[in-house]
Amino acid sequence: MALFHVRMDVDIPRDLDPEERAETLAREKKYSQDLQHSGKWVHIWRITGKFSNISIFDVETPDELHEILWNLPLFPFMTIDVTPLNKHASSIK
Amino acid sequence: MALFHVRMDVDIPRDLDPEERAETLAREKKYSQDLQHSGKWVHIWRITGKFSNISIFDVETPDELHEILWNLPLFPFMTIDVTPLNKHASSIK
Amino acid sequence: MALFHVRMDVDIPRDLDPEERAETLAREKKYSQDLQHSGKWVHIWRITGKFSNISIFDVETPDELHEILWNLPLFPFMTIDVTPLNKHASSIK
Amino acid sequence: MALFHVRMDVDIPRDLDPEERAETLAREKKYSQDLQHSGKWVHIWRITGKFSNISIFDVETPDELHEILWNLPLFPFMTIDVTPLNKHASSIK
Amino acid sequence: MALFHVRMDVDIPRDLDPEERAETLAREKKYSQDLQHSGKWVHIWRITGKFSNISIFDVETPDELHEILWNLPLFPFMTIDVTPLNKHASSIK
Amino acid sequence: MALFHVRMDVDIPRDLDPEERAETLAREKKYSQDLQHSGKWVHIWRITGKFSNISIFDVETPDELHEILWNLPLFPFMTIDVTPLNKHASSIK
Amino acid sequence: MALFHVRMDVDIPRDLDPEERAETLAREKKYSQDLQHSGKWVHIWRITGKFSNISIFDVETPDELHEILWNLPLFPFMTIDVTPLNKHASSIK
Amino acid sequence: MALFHVRMDVDIPRDLDPEERAETLAREKKYSQDLQHSGKWVHIWRITGKFSNISIFDVETPDELHEILWNLPLFPFMTIDVTPLNKHASSIK
Amino acid sequence: MALFHVRMDVDIPRDLDPEERAETLAREKKYSQDLQHSGKWVHIWRITGKFSNISIFDVETPDELHEILWNLPLFPFMTIDVTPLNKHASSIK
Amino acid sequence: MALFHVRMDVDIPRDLDPEERAETLAREKKYSQDLQHSGKWVHIWRITGKFSNISIFDVETPDELHEILWNLPLFPFMTIDVTPLNKHASSIK
Numbered sequence: 001m002a003l004f005h006v007r008m009d010v011d012i013p014r015d016l017d018p019e020e021r022a023e024t025l026a027r028e029k030k031y032s033q034d035l036q037h038s039g040k041w042v043h044i045w046r047i048t049g050k051f052s053n054i055s056i057f058d059v060e061t062p063d064e065l066h067e068i069l070w071n072l073p074l075f076p077f078m079t080i081d082v083t084p085l086n087k088h089a090s091s092i093k
Numbered sequence: 094m095a096l097f098h099v100r101m102d103v104d105i106p107r108d109l110d111p112e113e114r115a116e117t118l119a120r121e122k123k124y125s126q127d128l129q130h131s132g133k134w135v136h137i138w139r140i141t142g143k144f145s146n147i148s149i150f151d152v153e154t155p156d157e158l159h160e161i162l163w164n165l166p167l168f169p170f171m172t173i174d175v176t177p178l179n180k181h182a183s184s185i186k
Numbered sequence: 187m188a189l190f191h192v193r194m195d196v197d198i199p200r201d202l203d204p205e206e207r208a209e210t211l212a213r214e215k216k217y218s219q220d221l222q223h224s225g226k227w228v229h230i231w232r233i234t235g236k237f238s239n240i241s242i243f244d245v246e247t248p249d250e251l252h253e254i255l256w257n258l259p260l261f262p263f264m265t266i267d268v269t270p271l272n273k274h275a276s277s278i279k
Numbered sequence: 280m281a282l283f284h285v286r287m288d289v290d291i292p293r294d295l296d297p298e299e300r301a302e303t304l305a306r307e308k309k310y311s312q313d314l315q316h317s318g319k320w321v322h323i324w325r326i327t328g329k330f331s332n333i334s335i336f337d338v339e340t341p342d343e344l345h346e347i348l349w350n351l352p353l354f355p356f357m358t359i360d361v362t363p364l365n366k367h368a369s370s371i372k
Numbered sequence: 373m374a375l376f377h378v379r380m381d382v383d384i385p386r387d388l389d390p391e392e393r394a395e396t397l398a399r400e401k402k403y404s405q406d407l408q409h410s411g412k413w414v415h416i417w418r419i420t421g422k423f424s425n426i427s428i429f430d431v432e433t434p435d436e437l438h439e440i441l442w443n444l445p446l447f448p449f450m451t452i453d454v455t456p457l458n459k460h461a462s463s464i465k
Numbered sequence: 466m467a468l469f470h471v472r473m474d475v476d477i478p479r480d481l482d483p484e485e486r487a488e489t490l491a492r493e494k495k496y497s498q499d500l501q502h503s504g505k506w507v508h509i510w511r512i513t514g515k516f517s518n519i520s521i522f523d524v525e526t527p528d529e530l531h532e533i534l535w536n537l538p539l540f541p542f543m544t545i546d547v548t549p550l551n552k553h554a555s556s557i558k
Numbered sequence: 559m560a561l562f563h564v565r566m567d568v569d570i571p572r573d574l575d576p577e578e579r580a581e582t583l584a585r586e587k588k589y590s591q592d593l594q595h596s597g598k599w600v601h602i603w604r605i606t607g608k609f610s611n612i613s614i615f616d617v618e619t620p621d622e623l624h625e626i627l628w629n630l631p632l633f634p635f636m637t638i639d640v641t642p643l644n645k646h647a648s649s650i651k
Numbered sequence: 652m653a654l655f656h657v658r659m660d661v662d663i664p665r666d667l668d669p670e671e672r673a674e675t676l677a678r679e680k681k682y683s684q685d686l687q688h689s690g691k692w693v694h695i696w697r698i699t700g701k702f703s704n705i706s707i708f709d710v711e712t713p714d715e716l717h718e719i720l721w722n723l724p725l726f727p728f729m730t731i732d733v734t735p736l737n738k739h740a741s742s743i744k
Numbered sequence: 745m746a747l748f749h750v751r752m753d754v755d756i757p758r759d760l761d762p763e764e765r766a767e768t769l770a771r772e773k774k775y776s777q778d779l780q781h782s783g784k785w786v787h788i789w790r791i792t793g794k795f796s797n798i799s800i801f802d803v804e805t806p807d808e809l810h811e812i813l814w815n816l817p818l819f820p821f822m823t824i825d826v827t828p829l830n831k832h833a834s835s836i837k
Numbered sequence: 838m839a840l841f842h843v844r845m846d847v848d849i850p851r852d853l854d855p856e857e858r859a860e861t862l863a864r865e866k867k868y869s870q871d872l873q874h875s876g877k878w879v880h881i882w883r884i885t886g887k888f889s890n891i892s893i894f895d896v897e898t899p900d901e902l903h904e905i906l907w908n909l910p911l912f913p914f915m916t917i918d919v920t921p922l923n924k925h926a927s928s929i930k
Binding site: 189191214215218219222223229230231232233234239240242269270271272273274275276277278 | 282284307308311312315316322323324325326327332333335362363364365366367368369370371
C-alpha cells in the first residue's frame with residue numbers, strides 16, 4: 001500500500017454556467033464519498049479560509065492515485081500537489 | 094475541538110553530542126507517543142526522503158497546541174508550520 | 187477561545203457590474219461590523235497602499251472561523267491566509 | 280499617530296552563553312512590557328508553533344518605531360518585517 | 373514627518389478604451405505633479421525596462437500616505453509596496 | 466511498481482575529515498551501484514554545474530523508497546525532493 | 559550527444575474549441591512518439607496529479623532541442639523548463 | 652550620468668572582534684559621507700526595523716558604481732541589490 | 745559606456761489579431777537588427793525551450809537603455825529584467 | 838557546438854586561510870583566462886555590486902561544460918546555475 005498527502009486548491013472560473021457549477025460540485029462530492037467508502041480516500045479536511053482541501057490517500061500505486069485525481073470532476077479547476085508519505089517510526093498505529 | 098495540520102522539518106546540528114542526540118530523539122518519541130495515546134496527536138507520517146513529518150492534532154485551542162509544540166524535545170532544531178483545518182463538507186466521517 | 191491572524195487581499199474583477207460591486211461592498215461592511223459588534227472580529231486594519239486588510243478574530247473554534255470567512259460577501263474575490271495566534275508570555279493583557 | 284504591523288522571528292544561536300541568554304530574554308520582557316504600559320506597543324501575540332511574534336505598534340513616526348526596534352535586547356537575533364497600517368473604513372472603533 | 377519608499381508596478385489591461393487610457397495617464401501625471409509641488413511626493417524614478425516607478429513620500433502619517441495612494445488614477449491597475457524609511461545615521465543631510 | 470523522480474542536492478561541510486569524506490563518497494557510490502544492479506535505482510544523472518543528481522527509482526512502495534534514501538551514506542548532507550511519476554499515455558514503452 | 563531534463567506544464571485555455579483541442583492533443587501524441595522512436599525523446603513520464611510531464615532528451619545540440627520543443631503542438635500552452643544533464647560518475651550504464 | 656537604486660542588507664558575524672567591528676563601522680560611515688559630499692551617493696535611508704539601507708547613486712557608469720560598492724568597508728558582510736533607474740516622465744525635477 | 749544584461753520573456757495574448765501579431769514580430773526583428781548594427785544591442789540569444797531571450801546592451805546611460813526597451817514593438821507583451829554588468833577582472837578582452 | 842549561460846555566485850568562507858584564499862583566486866583567474874584563450878569561455882562579466890559573474894560558454898557538449906565547471910578552483914565556494922542558449926532568429930551574427 002502507498003500513502004500520499006494531496007493538497008487541492010480549487011479555482012472555479014466566475015463565468016462557469018451556474019448549473020454546470022452546481023452539477024460539477026455535486027458529482028465531485030459523490031466521487032469523493034465513493035472513494036472514501038472504498039477506503040482509498042482516507043481523509044479530507046478543509047483548509048480554514050480557503051477553497052482548498054488536504055487529503056490523505058491510501059492506494060496500491062502512484063498510477064492508481066493519478067487515475068483517481070485525473071478523473072476528479074473539479075480537476076480542470078484545481079491545482080494539485082502530491083507528497084508521498086510513510087509510516088513514522090514514532091507512530092503508535 | 095480544533096484540528097491543525099502541522100509540518101515539522103528537523104535539522105539537528107552535526108556537532109550535537111551523540112549521547113544528547115540519542116537521548117533527545119528518545120524523549121521526542123516518548124513525548125509523541127504519550128500525546129498519541131491521549132488522542133491529541135491524531136496522526137504522524139514521515140515525508141518520503143526527508144527528516145520531516147506531517148502531523149494532525151486535535152486539541153481544545155491553539156494555546157494548547159502551542160504548549161505542546163513549544164515543549165517538543167526537538168523544538169530547538171525544528172521549523173514548524175501550522176495550518177488550521179476544518180471538517181470538509183464532503184467528508185463521510 | 188481561539189485567536190487568529192487573518193490577511194485578506196481583495197481583487198474585484200474589472201468587469202463586475204458596478205451596482206453588484208457597490209452592493210457587495212456594502213454587504214461586506216455590514217457583515218464585518220456585525221461581527222465586530224459581536225466581539226468575534228476583534229480588529230481590522232487596512233494595509234497602506236493595498237486593497238487588503240489584516241484582521242484579528244477571537245472565535246470558539248477554527249470551524250467557526252471558517253464559517254465566518256466562507257460567508258464573506260467578498261469571499262469569491264479574496265485570497266485569505268490564516269495564522270493561529272496565542273497569548274504571548276510578555277503580554278500585559 | 281502611526282500604526283505598524285511588526286513580525287519578529289527570533290533565532291538565538293545555540294552557543295550563546297545560557298546566562299546571557301536568560302538575561303537577554305528577561306531584559307526583552309521588561310523592555311516590551313514598559314512599552315506596552317506606555318501605550319506604544321499595543322499588542323503582542325505568539326505565532327502558534329514558532330519562536331515568533333506579531334505585534335502592533337502605535338507611535339508618532341517611523342523614526343520612533345525604528346528607535347524602539349533597534350534597541351530590542353533580542354534585535355541581533357531577530358528578523359523583523361514592518362508593514363504600515365491604517366484605520367479601516369469598516370472598523371467600528 | 374514620515375518617510376516611505378513606495379514601488380508601483382503598473383499593468384493596464386489591453387482592452388481598456390484608448391481614450392480612457394490616455395485620460396487616466398494624463399490625470400495620473402497631474403495628480404503626481406501636484407503632490408510633488410506640495411512636497412509630499414519627494415522623488416519619482418522610472419525603473420529601467422519596466423512600467424514601474426520607485427517613489428519617496430514624505431507625509432504626516434501612514435493614513436495620509438494611504439489616502440494619496442488609494443486615489444491614484446492608476447490605482448486599480450497597480451501593485452503597490454510600501455516600506456517605511458528613516459533618516460540614516462550616516463546621512464549628511 | 467511505483468516510479469519516483471528524486472533530486473538530491475549535496476552539501477558536504479568544509480570541515481568534514483577528508484578521510485571520512487572520501488570513505489563516505491566511496492560507500493555512497495557502492496550503495497548506489499548495488500541498487501542500480503538490483504533494478505531499483507533505474508537512472509542517475511549529474512546536473513550540469515552542480516553537486517546534485519536527478520534519479521529515477523522503481524520500487525514496490527514509498528516505504529521502500531524512504532528506506533533506501535534514509536540509508537544513503539550522504540543522507541545527512543543532502544536535501545532530497547521526491548516527486549511521484551506515472552507512465553505517460555504518449556510513452557511508447 | 560547532449561542529455562537534457564525537460565519539464566512541461568500544460569495549461570490549455572478553457573475556451574479552446576473542443577475539436578481544436580482534441581486535434582492538437584492527437585498531433586502532440588504523434589509528434590512525441592515519432593521522436594521517441596527516433597531515440598531523441600528518451601523518456602516521458604506523467605507527474606502524479608498534474609497535467610505535466612518530465613522528459614529526458616538525448617540530442618546533438620541545444621539548438622536541436624530548441625527546434626523540437628518550439629514545434630510541439632502544445633507549445634503555446636506550455637511552460638517549459640530545461641536542465642542540462644551529464645553522465646553521473648556512479649552510473650553503471 | 653547614471654542613477655541606481657541600491658539596497659544593502661548588513662549581516663555582521665557575531666564572532667567578529669568588537670574592535671574590528673567598531674572600526675569597520677566607523678570607516679564605513681566616513682566612506683559613505685565622503686561619497687555623499689562628492690555628490691555620487693545622493694541618498695541613504697535606513698529601512699525601519701532592519702540593519703539595511705536603501706540608497707540612490709548618481710555615477711558616470713556602472714563600472715564606477717561597482718568600484719564604489721566593492722570597496723565598502725562592510726562589503727564582505729553585505730548583500731547588495733542594484734536596480735538601474737531613469738528620470739520619470741512625470742517628475743518635476 | 746555601460747553594459748547591461750537584459751532578459752525578455754514574451755507572452756503574446758492568444759486573441760491578438762494574427763496579422764497584427766505577424767506585423768509586430770516583423771517590426772521587432774527589424775528594430776532589434778538595427779540596434780545590433782549600431783553596436784548598442786551587442787548580443788541576443790534564445791533561451792532553450794522558452795519564448796525568451798537574453799541580451800547584452802552596450803549603451804551610454806541607463807536612460808538610453810530604457811528608451812530602447814520602452815519602444816520595443818513587443819514591449820506591451822514582455823516582462824523585462826535588467827542587471828547592470830561590469831568588465832570582469834579576469835576577462836582577457 | 839553548444840552555448841550556455843552560466844551564473845556563478847561566490848561565497849568564500851571568512852575563516853579560509855588568507856594565503857589559500859589568495860592562491861585559489863589566482864588559480865581561478867589563470868584557469869578562466871586559459872579557457873577564454875581556447876575560445877570555450879566566450880564572455881565573463883561582473884554583476885554590479887556582487888561577488889558574482891555571468892559567463893557564456895561555447896562547448897562541444899554539456900559533459901564538457903560540467904567538466905570545466907566542476908574543476909573551477911572556486912567551485913566549492915560557488916553556486917552555479919546553467920541555462921542552455923540558442924542562436925536567436927533575430928541575431929545578425
